[in-house]
Amino acid sequence: MGPTRAANASRSTPEPYGLRTDGQKFATPTAPALWQAGRMSRLLDGEEIARQLQELPDWKQDGDQIVADLEFDDFGAAMVFVNRTAEQAEEANHHPDIDIRWNKVHLALTSHDAGGLTQQDIELAHRISEGT
Template sequence: MSRLLDSDEIARQLEQLPDWRLDGDRIVADFEFENFGVAMVFVNRTAEQAEEANHHPDIDIRWNKVHLALTSHDAGGLTQRDVELAHRISSGE
């Protein structure tokens, strides 16, 4: 199990993740795309990244809008795994 990040670590990490914000014990991001098809390409790429990391975000899709939430349920809050996956998602790696 990964170590929980403290509030200072979370704040520093989020400075490098402009798409993401803190929401309780998770980080969240909202992405908007040209249409549903483009949104689904993003969701499918995110799913591949999540599978590779063995760490899965909550995903909400509304036509061209995608809402993602990351937290480490097994650790009870935010860990470095969440931050690393957020970086991968935002950079499109």
């Protein structure tokens, strides 16, 4: 016997999706439910993005993305950077689009699940730019 819908609704912390014991079919989690569960950031507005980009000189906004164009001594140096970026992306479970052209690397970050820019994009941009 699992909790009733009413009991569930009154919980302050929602049960994680996938662990419902009341036999109800899983609903597609709504954006507010995911934000509350801490698995999705809310969209940032234009002012917040502009303010935070002041601390990220390598990055600029391009529509729903933030992008960085970086140049290295040669292909090998670019690949060292890209591999480090890949590790950071895996740690964050947030992954930039990466375009490599010999010594030039173009990175683009957006939060596909939220449909635009979130704090996750800003945080990963900081991590990527530290040490470049």
